[in-house]
Amino acid sequence: MRGILYTGGELTDLVSFARLPSYLQSFLREQNGVVAYFGGLHIRGCVQEPAWHSLTEAWQSERAFWRTYDEVQETDVPFAQDCAGNQFLLRGDAVLFLDTETGELADLEVDFKHFLFxxxxxxxxxxxxxxxxxxxxxxxxxxxxxxxxxxxxxxxxTASSKPTATAVPAAARLAWLADFYQQIKNLPDGQSVRLKPL
Structure with a gap:
């Protein structure tokens, strides 16, 4: 991986670690999660702190993705996210992509190894x-x-082609996305909305 900004320290959440598939355990033993590609990919680690890097925080806390997004199952492992907070989940050996704005779930038709490749x-x-x-x-x-x-x-x-991007704390961004999803999930296509920025 290139552009590494952060690597997780020691494995401190052994309960979550024990629940993971062996291939993910092997990856996390080598480096307990990583922020790579200058923030383009964040693979979570089995740690208590910091909360933004904690797999358990994303998987089992009150803010766990399966508690918010209708298509996500409790057994889906939210092992990584992209630069905007969209999630990569493991369901069995398959890597799924969760669009955190719309809640849509797509099978990427790759396993963990090929996702990394x-x-x-x-x-x-x-x-x-x-x-x-x-x-x-x-x-x-x-x-x-x-x-x-x-x-x-x-x-x-919108009339403008590209959104404006600003850096914000991960927890704030994910909370905003969850709230946005809850507000739009039952709206018909083409419905007008008014945004309150983060």
Missing amino acids: GAEKFPLDALGMEPLRAFQQRGGMLQPGQLLSLIPPVCIA
Whole structure:
């Protein structure tokens, strides 16, 4: 992996670690999670702190993705996220992509090993890094524990072509996305909405 900004320390959450598939355990033994591609990919670790890096926080806390998003199952492992807070989940051996704006779930038709291979070979496309690249070209830099807030959300059609990206704490971004999803999930296509930025 390139552009590494952060690597997790010691494995301190052995309960969650024991529940993971062996291939993910092997990865986390080598490096207990990582923020790579200059913030384009964050693979969570089995740690208590920091909360933004904790797999348990994303998987089992009150803010766990399965508690918010209708298509996510409690057994789905939210092992990673992209620069904007979209999630990569393990369901069995399959890697799924959760669009955290709309709640749509897509099977990427790869396993964990091939997901990492695709991210390494084609990071811009595999990780949807276009917003991060535009943010960097304007002099921005994501810090560990930050995500990009994209306004307007990508799922909303607007007259302007590209959303404005700002770096915000990961917890704030994920909370905003969960709230946004809850508000729009039952709206028909084409419905007008008014946004309150993060």
